[in-house]
Amino acid sequence: MPVRILVVEDDADIATVLQDRLQALGHDVMTVGDGRAALDALPQFSPGLLFLDIELPKLHGMEVLKRVRKDWPDLPVIVMTAHGTIKVAVEAMKEGAADFITKPFDTEQIAAVIAKAMERQELNGEVGRLLGDISHDIKSLLQPVVCGTGLLESELKDIFHRLPEMELVKAEASHKLCDEVIGMLRNATAHIHDRVKEIADCVKDMSAPPRFAPCRLADVVDEVFRTLRMLAEERGVSLRAEGLEVLPPIQGDQRRLFNAFYNLVNNAIPEVPAGGSVTVRGRADPASGAVSLAVEDTGRGMPPEVRESLFTAHAISRKAGGTGLGSKIIKDVVSAHGGRISVDSQEGVGTIFHLSLPIRQPGASRLAEVS
């Protein structure tokens, strides 16, 4: 992938060679000859990578590095040092340089150091995006906790207020409501816990392999609907399930399937105008040993560029503060189950996600299915 690279090098011969090599590798290059010019060039050129000579006139390379780290913390800096000045390179790494390269350098060495820096950059971006997505989800998952707490508070206040002349029937109804709300709080808290655990897994790059067990999709979708009911009601969107009760149980990872359907429904709700609906429809497909599911909304549909970016880490989000990573989570869950997902969308009509999930997992034992 081409990268915009700013080269800061006062030796014209070295600058020429480096610029030529970088351009030959397909990158977009700008070269300046001193530290001050580098700091001036940063805002207009906005590079994705900086090659910085340490021995610079006007402003020393180490000083440029410090200022870049402060004002452009996301910009990876590769420091260029003369042969035998490893001490300088170490010092630069301590100041936050992404890597260093020793002059004279060959094309392979240049390509390798760029690839390494960009890979790390991408990983950082991915983690950042994922954290953004997760914190957003945590916020929406917290919604029922916040609402529920308010309800609980006013309900209890009411009870205390009426305590002297309280009737038995009234007390029973209140008690039941309190129980329900507390149940909802517990449920939501458990989901928050799960999501936070995912943050940890993701950062450590060790999300656990899926654990397959017999799983009723009707239960999964029901749980998703319960979690999102308030959000949907607020927006006047009805959530419907059709044909899920009669589906055969599939071997699945219930927690991940919850995540997938949660993201599908949660993404759909804001797209649907009041009075519309989000429907999860199921159909057994015995011939292929799979179940077919459709998540259909009566929303505004997706423009082609959004549709094409779906299921990638670079998916385009249309939610405020959204990261677009939800669709990648969905795709990952479906893939982990050996399933397939596709999308039909028509602008102004709505969007349908088609999922096919195998009933049996090749590796899973029959025993697990029976128990």
Add this chain to the structure above:
Amino acid sequence: MSKRILVVDDDPDIRQILLDRMSSFGYVVETAIDGREALDAIRRGGFDGVLLDLRMHGLDGMEVLRQARTHHPSLPVVMVTALSAQERAVQAIAEGARAYLIKPFDSAQLKQAAEQCFGPAV
């Protein structure tokens, strides 16, 4: 027939870049590694232009330019120079160089200078 260009630079990497780029534009390129080799080649003749590094060890680019101008006044010479030596480059123009190219240059800048001063490759 393709135009023949002499590339003179004492830095092997820059020489290689000039050779590769100029060849890719269609010029036939010969190289000289210093001023003395350059003057020998120019004396043998047959060139349509010279790309000449201004600052070289031994016989300097400016001196090569002067001698070339004396013996082959119609041979177009383009000086290659660092930005920090721009003043000397201007002086080279006064001495009869057709143009100067500032390092680092990119492929498009080189091509433009070459075509402007030497004419199209073929």
